[in-house]
Amino acid sequence: MGTDSRAAGALLARASTLHLQTGNLLNWGRLRKKCPSTHSEEEFPDVLECTVSHAVEKINPDEREEMKVSAKLFIVGSNSSSSTRNAVDMACSVLGVAQLDSVIIASPPIEDGVNLSLEHLQPYWEELQNLVHSKKIVAIGTSDLDKTQLEQLYQWAQVKPNSNQVNLASCCVMPPDLTAFAKQFDIQLLTHNDPKELLSEASFQEALQESIPDIQAHEWVPLWLLRYSVIVKSRGIIKSKGYILQAKRKGF
Numbered sequence: 001m002g003t004d005s006r007a008a009g010a011l012l013a014r015a016s017t018l019h020l021q022t023g024n025l026l027n028w029g030r031l032r033k034k035c036p037s038t039h040s041e042e043e044f045p046d047v048l049e050c051t052v053s054h055a056v057e058k059i060n061p062d063e064r065e066e067m068k069v070s071a072k073l074f075i076v077g078s079n080s081s082s083s084t085r086n087a088v089d090m091a092c093s094v095l096g097v098a099q100l101d102s103v104i105i106a107s108p109p110i111e112d113g114v115n116l117s118l119e120h121l122q123p124y125w126e127e128l129q130n131l132v133h134s135k136k137i138v139a140i141g142t143s144d145l146d147k148t149q150l151e152q153l154y155q156w157a158q159v160k161p162n163s164n165q166v167n168l169a170s171c172c173v174m175p176p177d178l179t180a181f182a183k184q185f186d187i188q189l190l191t192h193n194d195p196k197e198l199l200s201e202a203s204f205q206e207a208l209q210e211s212i213p214d215i216q217a218h219e220w221v222p223l224w225l226l227r228y229s230v231i232v233k234s235r236g237i238i239k240s241k242g243y244i245l246q247a248k249r250k251g252f
Contacts, residue, residue, distance in 0.1 A: 008050075009214045015048040018220065020245040021094055023055025026238070057240050058096030059230060067239065069095060070102040071228040072143070072165075074198050075109060077221045081123040083246070087226045088136055090244050095228065103128065104141040104165060106194070116145075118152045129159040141165070143192065147177040154185060163188040199225050204247065222247045 012018065022028075059067055073087050084105070091100060105124055107116050121142075128140045141163030142150065150164055164182065166174060168191050182189045201221055209217035223246045230240040 006214065009212045011044060011048050012212065012215050012220075014044040015046055016249050017047040018245075018247040018249075019047065019049045019051075019090070020243075020247075021049070021051040021056065021090075022242040022244075023052040024057040024240040025055075025242050026240060027055040027057065028052070055242075056094065058094075059240075061096075064097060066233055068101050068231045068233050069097055069099075069228065070104075070231070071100055071226055072104045072106060072194075074106045074225045074227075075124065075223075076199055076204075076225060077109070077201055077223055081127040083224045084124050084127040085131060086246060087224050087244065088131055090246070091226055091228050092136065094242075094244060095230065095240075099135055100137050100228075102139045102141065102163070103131075103137050104143055104163065106143045106198075107145070116149060118149070118156060121149075121153055122156070125153065125157060129157065132159045139163070141188075141190075143194075147175065147181050150178065150187070151181060154187075160185070161187060163190055165190045165192045167192055167194065169193060199245075219249050219251075220247050221250060 059069070071088070071091055073084065075083060088100060088103065092098060105128065108120055108124060110116055110120055125140075128137065131137045132140060139162045140159060142153065142161045143165040144167060145153065145164050150161065154160055164178075164187055166178070166189055168174075174189060179189065181187070199222055204222040205217040205220060208215070208220060226244045228240075228242055228244070229238055231237065232239055
């Protein structure tokens with residue numbers, strides 16, 4: 001095991017929270033990933049930040065109006081709606097902006113055999129609404145809701161969903177009832193090809209163990225994963241895209 005891996009293991013052994021940031025993935029072709037290599041002259045942090053620092057690309061304030069900043073939030077292992085605010089705050093900080101133009105929330109994890117209901121969505125949507133009211137987000141949307149689920153959310157919510165993503169791999173064409181409802185209430189229907197489970201606890205622990213063999217990877221649980229993109233409005237060109245993840249050590 002190399003020096004970097006040993007140092008990372010020592011840091012993780014003392015931390016309770018882990019933040020991973022990819023930076024701009026479009027820059028990865030010419031960069032090496034970097035994590036803190038040694039903290040011999042520093043204190044061991046409780047919150048460990050691991051960032052591809054040379055790939056981080058903040059938005060120039062003079063160009064902000066020319067950019068559309070969007071994000072999709074995947075809740076992985078947290079039942080806390082505070083994860084929503086944490087993810088949005090971190091995305092704003094990473095990109096150097098005060099506000100995200102659009103945030104779509106993927107359906108939160110539920111037990112096998114249980115159908116997604118309004119009650120599952122409400123805690124996260126309430127926090128998204130708060131973020132809209134505090135001007136951290138302009139518009140909020142959903143993913144993979146059928147007509148009944150979307151209608152229930154629309155009728156209950158103060159801030160209405162302005163979009164709903166549909167995975168055409170699972171239904172081939174837009175369901176007619178969903179299309180009609182979305183048209184009636186001016187909800188944009190978008191498509192996506194994300195897998196049903198973009199990141200699981202098991203896959204995260206496996207990747208962590210492979211990267212840093214000398215740790216107890218099973219102690220770490222991913223809470224959420226946020227994917228962001230920055231698009232030049234006038235040209236439709238992706239200027240930046242990346243991921244941010246938060247994980248917690250069990251028992252902390």
